Amino acid sequence: MTRPKIIVLDDDPTGSQTVHSCLLLMQWDVETLRLGLQDDAPIFFVLTNTRSLTPEKAADVTREACQNLKQALDLENIQDFLVVSRSDSTLRGHYPIETDVIASELGAFDAHFLTPAFFEGGRTTRDSVHYLKVDGVETPVHETEFAQDSVFGYSHSYLPDYVAEKTEGRIPAEQVERFLLAEIRQGVLERLLHLHDNQCCVVDAETQADLNRFAADILAAADQGKRFLFRSAASLLTALAALPAQAIAPEAMAQYVRNSKPGAVIVGSHVQKTTEQLQHLLEQPGIVGVQVEVSRLLAPDREEARSHLLAEILEQTNAIYADGKTSVVYTSRHELTFDDAQTRLDFGEAVSGLLMDVLQNLPNAIGFLISKGGITSNDTLSTGLALRTAWLLGQVLPGVSMVRTAADHPQFPNLPIVLFPGNVGDATALATVYQRLAQSLT
CATH class of the missing domain: 3.40.980.20 (Four-carbon acid sugar kinase, nucleotide binding domain)
Structure with a gap:
């Protein structure tokens, strides 16, 4: 199986917090992007810093990065790649603006997945509800300080409702595909192969092993021609990149x-x-x-x-x-x-x-x-x-x-x-x- 290049558009520079031995790019001109594509590591990060921008500027920056990336991919003759819109594991950020722009510039994608679980930070997703561990207690994220953010606030921890809220009803909650823990642990390759038209999906995960299993099925589906986009926290990147231990403890x-x-x-x-x-x-x-x-x-x-x-x-x-x-x-x-x-x-x-x-x-x-x-x-x-x-x-x-x-x-x-x-x-x-x-x- 050919492993696709993992290209991460990171809305702040902390998305690399679970991997190592790869490049972070602070610029996204074509030649700098080619450096990332040429590097031997399976993954690289483009630090767009869009979380600090207005929605309009975030869209403009994402569009520019994607247009340049398209040129760089052509110049490097790379067809196999996965795109990750990496953002905050407490659901703060320009969703769906960034994934919409990425889909319009680099699509067509068969699906986009919300995978906010970040185990190193105490964030898990179960029954499509995203939790944050606060003082040792699993707390739905809409009950935490992060949901009150004056720029990126939200009202729902149940991810289909979060999607409906953020898309202002364009993607109704009942149209969101839910990948639940029991299914992920059994394997979801067949489901992945039947996704199409940039279907919105939300993904459970309680442990790194859950995402490792999910990532294996994602890579198998990609090897069969499926094209996927991710709105993700950092833990999925560990699974997709599958790196050995870092050089120095x-x-x-x-x-x-x-x-x-x-x-x-x-x-x-x-x-x-x-x-x-x-x-x-x-x-x-x-x-x-x-x-x-x-x-x-x-x-x-x-x-x-x-x-x-x-x-x-x-x-x-x-x-x-x-x-x-x-x-x-x-x-x-x-x-x-x-x-x-x-x-x-x-x-x-x-x-x-x-x-x-x-x-x-x-x-x-x-x-x-x-x-x-x-x-x-x-x-x-x-x-x-x-x-x-x-x-x-x-x-x-x-x-x-x-x-x-x-x-x-x-x-x-x-x-x-x-x-x-x-x-x-x-x-x-x-x-x-x-x-x-x-x-x-x-």
Whole structure:
């Protein structure tokens, strides 16, 4: 069986959180996409960062990426491929906008599958209901803070109803194909072979073994000519790529730290889990916090306020590094309210722009960088470090990736960067990652 190339359009850079040894592309021009298609790894990621964009911009970016991808596939003479629209496992994102655009540009597809299960983050799907483990208790996601998101909120955990809600009735709940646990564990190849006309399907999964079995049937159906599209969290990618263990164990990744030097941590995410993790991190020896009071960016003279704020932060981060410690630059924890989603997104861009200026002015010799939050991590790679591509080393903690810059990066060569999603891990997870890297510090 020929294994298709797995092409992941990732709406923030955390979708690679279950795989390793592959490329992340921060640009999607034809030549950069060809690098991903030429790479020996079975999978690569295109970091479109569309979750931080308006619906219109998200559609435009996805369309541009798909049109360029179509050219790159032709130039590389690749016919066998699977497309994954990777998004958040708590159902936040531009669905169905992105899958609609992908289908119009790269179709025709026989089906598109919603597979939001993400086991490393405590997300499972049973009887088509998506759950998140909160304090050890399985909770339907519509009862969690994520469903109240001011941009991507929703009312249903039962995935057919979620589809109907998000498509505004274009795909009624009763027309959604449900792939239930018992069926998946028995095998669903025959069902897959009978799908057509971009049928919407939702997929149960409680364990990685469930998705492994499902992925095997998907690949078998693809080998028989079926064309599928996925709206997925990261765990399905593990099953589709079927990679061996990563080269260096998560506990030993301190060996990537440059010259045993202290590092820096940038925290943009403001979800409750991040706040808890931040509190534990700030208690660690060798850590010094630098709070960014983002409300100062609302001052009438925003540029002047921004300039003063940046200068204050850099003075502190330079002094912390000179003292042999690791600075944690974090946004103030209270979430501001705005009149509309566009204003919130614009302010988020302003905050991220400030954080990226901080990053670009960090001491060049830092040993490592930890970026906390999906959008923050995307901006770290594409804007703060101005990367075209990055190499994914693997996971330093379940669901938490480490990448490395190229040896010829003009400011931070061979810098290991941890991409830490906002809503992954227990309360001590961020401190644990720091501890693993700090093992190498002198």
